[in-house]
Amino acid sequence: MSVKVDAYNPQWPSFFTAIKARLASHLASVPTVSIEHVGSTSVPDLAAKPIIDIDIIVTRPNVRGAINALVAAGFTDLGELGIEDRHALRDPDQSPPRNIYVCVEGAFQTRNHLAVRDTLRGNAALRDEYGQVKLALAARGTNIVDYVEAKGDVLQKILKEADLLSEEELAAIHAANLKGQRFSPVKTKRLVLREFVMADVQAFYELESIPEMVRYQNWPPRTMEQAREEVVKTVKDSNARPRTHVELAVVHEEKFIGRVGAMISPGDDVGREGKLKHADLWFSFRPESQGLSLATEAMEAFIPLLASPLELEIECDPRNTGSVKMAERLGFRKVGLTEKVYESKGEWVDSMVYQKVV
Incomplete structure (x- = not known):
């Protein structure tokens, strides 16, 4: 999904004012330092993604209280997403789109947001340079993962102009803007594999609430709340270091059709007793x-993304002929069949294991 960057919209400040009033009502019982409009929509005449970024700044002892108050109001707690002292929450109201953060007063991540905003408000040349970089990236169809990393150099220039952060803090901000172990979208002949986003909750629910899709799983069809919890976990895990849970959404003709994933054992490339990571x-x-070979196409694109050397394993119920055929098409070798491994949904289940080293 390409990033959309718009010319400055003079309505953005009024959008912020309305959102701020609503946030303040939810946080009435929580001491807050301030609620700040940050990000590019807070800078007059700056091109920006049409998303209102808001920092709720609190002292450290009040972080959990602020998060809890917003969760009680229906917000989703997404955690720090790899950036310490900046807690992301998803507002159920996304009209207009917005990012909400609970930030620790004085933390350099908080000072980063304020420094960028205030410097760009007072420096038209830097503002215009930053805007041109963003417009150029959007014109090239840049995805959000690469977009954040690609504008890192100009952000460093802005922060150095602000002269409010130490060299160590600048380096930490630069590292946080790198995509790290997150993946840019991968395009195949017919598919796009990309990182999950919160907007995938409905499509994930529609997939995992189908009874036949969970026929051979240990859980019943997912509820909407369970689907939301799974997507939240996947989004959080995509920012973990090291990343052990890798799961990507699969899109065909701009529609979410499925997911592929892996759980990787932590540790070095070679684990205990010289064994490969699993x-x-x-x-x-x-x-x-x-029946259209889309799943095979997706897995053939997904497996090379995983760090090698690696021992891959597909474990399935032998009755699940789709998974068995998939493993065979991908060149996995059958290494075991164990009868009546566990009881699930009132019946004993066999386990068939396929492995492959990459």
Whole structure:
């Protein structure tokens, strides 16, 4: 999904004012230092993604109280997402789109947001340079993962002009803007594999609430709340270092059709007793997309993304012929069949294991 950057919209400050009033009502019982409009929409005449960024600044002892108050109001706690002292929350109201953060007063991540805003408000040349970089990236169809990293150099220039952060803090901000272990979208002949976003909750629910999709799983069809919890976990885990849970959404003709994932054992490239690191793989695709080799195409693109050397494993119920055929098409070798491994949904289940080293 390409980033959208718009010319400055004079309505953005009024959008912020309305959102701020609503946030203040939710936080009435929590001491707050301030609620700040930050990000590019807070700078007059600066091109920006049309998303209102808001920092709720609190002292450290009040962080959890602020988060809890917003969660009680229906917000989703997304955690720090790899940036210490900046807690992201998703507002259920996304009209207009917005990012809400609970930030610790005085933390350099908080000072970073304020320094960028205040410097750009007072420096037209830097403001215009920053805007041109963003417009150029959007014109090239840059995705959000690469977009954040690509504008890192000009952000460093802005922060150095502000002269409010130490060299160590500047380096930490630069590192936080790198995509790290997150993946840029991967395009195949027919598909796009990309990182999950919160907007995927509905599509994830529609996939995982289908009874036949969980026929061979240990859980019943997902509820909407369970789907939300799973997507939140996936979004959080995508920012973990080291990243052990890797899961990507699969899109076909601009529609979410499934997901592919791996759980990788932590540690060095070679684990205990010289054994390779291990990764358990899974995949789930909508019924109407099956039989078209889309799942195979997705897995063939996904597996090379995982760090090698690695021992891959697909474990499945032998009755799940789709998974068995997938493992065989991908060149996995059958290494075991164990009968009646566990009881699930009132019946004893066998386990078939396929492995491959990459």
